[in-house]
Amino acid sequence: MLMRTDPFRDIDRLAETFFGTAGRPAVMHVDAERDGDWFHVYFDLPGVDPDSIDLTVERNVLSVRAERRRAQRDGVEQVISERPMGTFSRQLLLGDTLDTEKLEAAYENGVLTIRIPVSDRAKPRRINITAGSDERRQIAG
Structure with a gap:
């Protein structure tokens, strides 16, 4: 029996990975930089x-959820x-070197910007x- 396949099936699957579907939205794209x-x-x-x-921070995990x-x-x-x-979500693991207590967030022109001070x-x-004095430097023997 000859099996027929749709040559566009793999292309559709790849497109769904990047663009999402109605049931599973695409990934939330992110850039990060230190200034x-x-x-x-x-x-x-x-x-x-x-x-x-x-937007939440729990321990060192930054979570963003949007619809x-x-x-x-x-x-x-x-x-x-x-x-x-649908609902988009993303989690980032933040290093201990960031002060999440002073985190700032703003949303403008379709971009959520988060600033976190070191x-x-x-x-x-x-x-x-x-x-110290010479006495402190001496080693008793």
Whole structure:
């Protein structure tokens, strides 16, 4: 028996991985960079209502959850539906060197920007050395 396969099936599966499906939205793309004493993280969330964004930090795990819904309008027929809808989520493991107590977040033009300062305890610091008297330097034998 000759098995026929759809030559576009693999292409469709690959596209679903990057763009998602209605049941499983695509991954939330992220960039991160360090600029001096600040760590910046950028999440692409186009078309997301800012009120749907949930940002939490527990221990050293930063969690972002957001939802994008398709507007339902009476009398409007959907012709093409490719943009992923639903709940998007992403978790990042943060290093101990970041001060999550002073984390700042802003959402503008479809990008969630998170700024986290580097912890003071993680910054290099100079240690003063005091010279003791000769008695302290002697080793009893």
